[in-house]
Amino acid sequence: MRLVLTRKLVLRHYAPSLVRFSHKQFNDDYTAKDFLPRDYKGFVEDKWSSVVLESSKAGEETSKSEPHKYIMSMFPYPSGKLHMGHVRVYTLTDVLARFFRLRKFRVIHPMGWDAFGLPAENAARERNLTPDKWTYANIAYMREQLDQIGLDFDWNRSFATCDPTYYKWTQSIFLDLLEAGLVYRSNAWVNWDPVDETVLAEEQVDAEGRSWRSGALVERKLLKQWFIRTTRFAEALYETLTEGQMESGWREVVLMQKHWIGVPDGIRVEFEVCESYLEANPDMDPTISSWTPAPHLLFRAGFLLLQPNHPAVHDLVLLDQGPALHVKNPLTGIEIPVFVVPGYKMKEMFDLEYPKQHDTYVGFPGENRKHDEVLRKLGGEPAPWNAIIESDAWKLLFKGSNSPTTAEATKEICQYLLKQRLGGYKTSSRLKDWLISRQRFWGTPIPIIHCRKCGAVPAPELPVKLPVCLAMPKGSSPLKQFADWSLQPCPKCGGSAERESDTMDTFMDSSWYYLRYLDPQNLSEPFSKEAVKDLPVNIYVGGKDHAVLHLFYARFLHKFFFSEGRVFCPEPFHALCPVGQVMALTYKEKASGRYLPPDMIQTATENSDALLVDKVSGEPVEVVWEKMSKSRHNGVDPKDTTERIGIDTLRLLILDDAVPRSERRFSLHTLPGIERWQKRIVEIVEEFCGARRDAVRVGQEKKAPWLQSRADQSVAANDMLTHDHELIQIRNKMVSIVTHEIGTLNRISVAIRRMMNITKELRIRPRSVVEKSKEYEKLLAAHIIMLAPLAPHLACELWDGIAAVQNHAVEDFDWGTNVLLQKWPQVDDNFPLNFYVLVNGREKVQERFPKSELFSWSDSEAIEKALVLPQMEILRTKASEAHVDLSHGAWVSRSDEHNVTVHLRAANHLTSGKWAT
Ligand SMILES: [Zn+2]
Structure with a gap:
């Protein structure tokens, strides 16, 4: 019985002709009397296409004072071909934009191109083209495809990130960050992809240590790299995630982001390396960046321990006995020793551990017995107390007091370090700064000129355009090979200097594009304060796979702009709508795991164990749902599909059957x-x-x-x-x-x-x-x-x-x-709608009130109503016994035309037990 059922199910889905839309099947479908004739659909599409593609223009004319909705999808990489995943995301935002326009909102629904990146560079090399030609041709073609499925974007807001009028501002933001002390250059062990010849981010290396793109085994390499100090806003980035300000769509993303950022339970602190070491090792970083959970003890910081793989000890002789180098205490300036001790030895010898995912350890001899012992065993002396309290910083911070409290000390010390640009901000030990250097051509050039005398000097004029290239050079750091472009006089001293040859991680381009959409024509700044009053983005729709990196970088940059008073809301994206992948049936030879095209499959004979077999070899074939891709032979082409079933039918089909966050198993059944x-x-x-x-x-x-x-x-x-x-x-x-x-x-x-x-x-x-x-x-x-x-x-x-x-x-x-x-239909005023009361997000009371009454209540009136509902009696009694104020921290959410919900908070013991309804 079970087998028959399975066979039936599989056969219902199994239809190579459906997947491939063979003409026969297609014609069979469309002669069915239940279907609208394809001719009729074609007639309707032709008749209305210009109206459908231009309805946003009517929306644009509505006055600025109207309530607005900023609806945005993650913009595509112009690979050349729209796939079903794109269709799913962009149809969804198109529906939302049209919906809010009908509800008379001023809708902002832009579209652009995430146009820099390695594939363009590789494609250009293979085809003997230039990356810009390849990219712009793809953009033109994809634009046509988007029009073909009736998507109405505000094209007047559009741009490509590879356009100098856009990347000029990416560069200017980089220089703003540099000026604010949020950009630095540092030696780092990087993941090096030997095939693509570029650095990979940690997340771009899979569990087996292979590159996500090329599949090559990743090598470790020590390189001088540009970093953005994302840790600077770790606390702000973490805090807004916990304050419940994020809409429901964020729930799963919030957890991932929190995990990524880590609890900000310590501070970053920079230890300057003593001059003698820098003179002997000019390539060495001038500071060693560390993390400590005890900032109030920093006056006592008396030694540093480093893991052997720390970039500062590369090339230096490892010394088990005696310090590897000396750094300065950031407060007193007293020289302190740095020892290289592997983690396992540290545990063995001193019962101490490096902070989680961190390679330095700050010791406080005089404050901690174990630390005293470390210093005694490794050979060193703690700084005398007198020297500490006689230091300028101590006098400045504590004004003669010898015993500041922990809180006072923490506050004063952090402020002092921040001012000195020696750290002093809260972060977790695990969060790393953002490595943005890429040794590639097709990216935003880092606007820096290196002079032997003056060091890294900001380029005096923006944009620093990519050199004109007729053929893509091979190898890593291609920009170095354009001598005319590379050699420049130093803007400071006029001496001979060289342009930075790294380009920026493309995540940098996409971390601020939602701001540019609001002010795309601005020639004097990336965006004006006036224009970004339309923030935050009300609904941000896109692939779940960008939940960590892209959203983190965009949120970071937003925190920076917020700290500078350039934007007015603390978070860029209000509600998030993460969209699951589009999957398709895939045929795999059971024994070898080889993917087979649908037309290579046939049903097995009744007495066979297998349901489907390979036409040629007769080998059993298994059927699985997998992400659509060329290599799996399971892709469905949107253009082809549109031609066969019509635009509206494709739109309905892709949106039907699954909610956005779930995978969409695409089949024609x-x-x-x-x-x-x-x-x-x-x-x-x-x-x-x-x-x-x-x-x-x-x-x-x-x-x-x-x-x-x-x-x-x-x-x-x-x-x-x-x-x-x-x-x-x-x-x-x-x-x-x-x-x-x-x-x-x-x-x-x-x-x-x-x-x-x-x-x-x-x-x-x-x-x-x-x-x-x-x-x-x-x-x-x-x-x-x-x-x-x-x-x-x-x-x-x-x-x-x-x-x-x-x-x-x-x-x-x-x-x-x-x-x-038209105007979106409305519920009659006397029609009863739902009034919900949620306590700690769970227990629920449901009551109905006429719409006019329900929506006339202010927030405080709604909370008041909730508290006096008869069903709340038990909780009210419990709350008064426990002296808990239920209305404390209460908030109200309204789903227009549908319901009003009051969210209450209560001590947990109040909501447990039988009361829950
Ligand atoms: Zn110079």
Whole structure:
């Protein structure tokens, strides 16, 4: 029995012809009577495409003072071809943008190109092209593809990050960071990809130590690299994650980000290396950066321990006995020894451990017995107490006091270090600064000129453009090979100098693009304060795989701008909508794991154990869902699909069946349902138009039929009232639910299911209702408006039909304009909506109030109402016994047209036990 079922299931999905859209299958589908003919769809698409692609222009004209929604998707890398993952994300933002436009928001819905990166460089080399030619050709082609699926972006805000008018500002931001002390150059062990000849970030190396891109075994290499001091804002980055300011979409991302940043339970501190060592080792970094959980003890910092792989001890003789070098105590300036001790030895000898994922250890002899012993064994003397309290810093910070409290000392010391640019900010031991150097060509040039005398000097003029290249040079650091470009006079002393040949990590380009969208034409600065008043981004939609790095870097840069007063909100992205991957059925030879194209598969004979086999070898084949890709032979081409099933059908198909955060298992077995639904909506509209025409014809000598006297309708009057009442209920309920599902939860698939219910409810009404009922007309119009964001072409055509009917029963709509400019339907004021009370995010009371009443309450009134609800009685009693104020820290969330929720906090013991409902 089980086998039969499995076979059936597999066979339902298994249809190479469906995956590949063979012409035969395609024609079979489209002669089915339940489907809209492809010709009809083509006619509708052609008729309305310009209206559909330009509805945003009408939105742009609305005044600046209107409430706005900034809806943004992660911009694509212009690889040349749109894939189904793109279609999923961009269709979703398109639906949201159209939805909020119908709700009369001023919508910002931009699109651009994340255009720098290694693939362009490699492709250019292979094809003997230049990377810019390859990139811009791809952009043009992809733009066409986006238009083909009816996506309406604000193209006037668009840019490519590889354009000098954009990267000029990426460079200027780099120099701003440099000036603020947030950029430094340092020796670092890096992950070196020997095939792509570039540095890889830690996360770009897989568990087996291979490059994510080339698959090559990654090597360790010591290089001088540019870093951005992301640790500087670790505390701010961590804090906003815990304050509950982030919308629900952030939940899983918040955990990943928190893990990445780590609890900021110590401070960074820089120890300057003594001059004699720097003179002997000119390549050495001038400071050793360390971390300590005890900043208040820093006056006592008396030695440093380093792991043997620390870049500062590279090339230096390892000394088990005696210090490897000396650094200065950052407060007293007293020279302190640095010893190299491997972690295991440290544990063995002193029972001490390096901080988590950190390679330095700060010792406080005189404060800690174990540290005294370290110094005694390794050979050193703690600085005398007198010398410490006689130091300028001690006098300055404590003004003669010999015993500051821990809190006082911490505060004073941190402030002092910050001023001296020697650390002093809170971070975890695990968080590393951001290594942005890439030894590649196709990226934003780092705007620095190296002079032997003056060191690293900022380039005097921006942009520092990439050199014109006719053929891509081979090897690492290609920019070095352009001598004319590379050799420059020093901007300071005029001596001969050299441009920095590293380019920036492309994450740098994408970490501020949401700001440029708001001010894309600005020639004098990256963005103006005025323009970024439209922040934060209200909904940010994109792949889950960018949840850590991209979002972290963008949040970091935002914290920097916030600290400088250049933006006004502490976080850049309000709600996040992480989107799961698009998966497809994949055929794998069981024994070898080899991927097979669908047309190489056939069903096995009944007596075989396998269900499917390789056509040629007869080997059993297994069927699995995997991410779409060329190498897996499971890709579905959006262009090809659009041509065959139509734009609206593709849009509905990709949004149906799964909520955004889940994987979308793309198969065509949900296609018939989508097709039938569209056909039914068309039939309803046809019936409506026909019925109203007939009604007019019959009643020509009279007024319009719905204006007839009571006597004329007496027989059907009661029935009519019942139908009308039902139709009102359905409209209110469905408008409320669909609005909530699209606007708040972004669950388009659920909204589709609800809309299918509306279609069903309209279909079952008798002809006389279709002919005469005002409520029928109202629900039908509401239905087409709600369909418009999802299937805009079809909705335009259907609205056109309804609008053309003479003698409308309802005047709520602007029948003279197209559906994309209508007003989103609203719930009637007296319709009861839900009022929820959540305690600590869980226990729930549900009550219903008329919409007008519910939405008239202010936040404090809503909280007040929640607290006096009868169902709250038990908790109220418990709270007063425990002297807990329930309204403390309470907040209110509103899902427009759907519900109001009051969130209460309580001591945990109050919410446990039987009270929970
Ligand atoms: Zn110089």
